[in-house]
Amino acid sequence: MTYSKAQELSIELxxxxxxxxxxxxxxQLLSNLLQEVGFECHSIQIGETTNLxxxxxxxxxHLMFLGHTDVVSEGNGADWSYDPFSATIVEEDGVKMLYGRGSADMKASDAAMAVALYDFVKSHKNFKGTLSYLITSNEExxxxxxxxxMCKYxxxxxxxxxxxxxxxxxxxxxxxxxxxxxRRGSLSAIIKVIGTQGHVAYPHLVNNPIHLASKLITKLIQDLDQGSQYFPKTSFQVTNIKAGSGTENLVPNTxxxxxxxxxxDLQSPQSIEDKVKGYIQELNLNCELKFILNGLPFLAKDEKLIKIVQDSVYAVTHQTPTLSTSGGTSDGRFIAPLGTHVIECGLVSKTIHKIDEKVCFEDIEKLKHIFEKIIKLTLAKS
Ligand SMILES: [Zn+2]
Incomplete structure (x- = not known):
């Protein structure tokens, strides 16, 4: 059986x-291909990380495609149905599946992007604007x-x-x-509520910080908003609580x-911090606060680009994709603040990071066509 260029490259990766x-x-495999049609390729090594x-x-x-060649560990390889780095193709219910760590996240997509760029440039000697391809080996x-x-670069x-x-x-x-x-933004905080330590039998002499913290948490779990056009409502979760020494007759200090x-996009790190400080004041608490910003929210506001991607997906799959902002973060969060409209479009995520990660083999070629269509609609001269 002959495989397409994108499928073969996926297997190699x-x-x-x-x-x-x-x-x-x-x-190197990816840049070899792009160099063939005239891309200027630079490999940039920073510490242990390789970037292309x-x-x-x-x-x-200027239209950029962004990806990564690193994968998460396979875990215990013996738990896999097939060697996680053998790129085994198996027919399941009449559908060919390609097994392997990184098949879905995201080597097959790297291959599809590279071949789409290759095919487009090969058949369009004359196009408007710039095409680029950025790949890192430290996304996971x-x-x-x-x-x-690379953003600085x-x-x-x-x-x-x-x-x-x-x-x-x-x-x-x-x-x-x-x-x-x-994508939604992510803000973490460590909040230390300070009380007064003492004997559990003398409640008038103690100020129990666990009780105080629970009052604060009760305030914090109230909804901050009801969501916006593309975003669900802001969510809040407590992930850890530490208090007490394990002694049953002692009220702890903190x-x-x-x-x-x-x-x-209705909130900002500052608006959330202000809200927390407001509650602390309202409850008259003594707290130490530390906020850690993991990422700001971003939204592709360019309706034209959204339509191009939707139309391209529809042309190949006859699916009109829903527009989502759910899930975790990606490297797109670093590109968006540069003023770039960022959209994530790729394979099925069901098995990513799991034992027996796999993708539908045919989807790789379909994804290549989606990417090529996006390029055409953005850069081809009519
Ligand atoms: Zn990934």
Missing amino acids: IKRKSITPHDLGCQ IAHIGQGKP GDGKGGIKD LQEHNLVPDYCIVGEPSSAHILGDEIKVG CEFMCNWRFN
């Missing part, structure tokens, strides 16, 4: 055990030497894109059922809890 932050030559930036053309509009880890450094080299398609697995059940047009907000 999966066979490389490129666990974060290692790339193991994956990006490839670009062609000039001026606006701490990101050191990865996207943040893009700014320094005048390569900040107008539009960015992140090939992360955005589909929920079948290819094209969902695309992500934004109660410390950890919590996180996934916030929408």
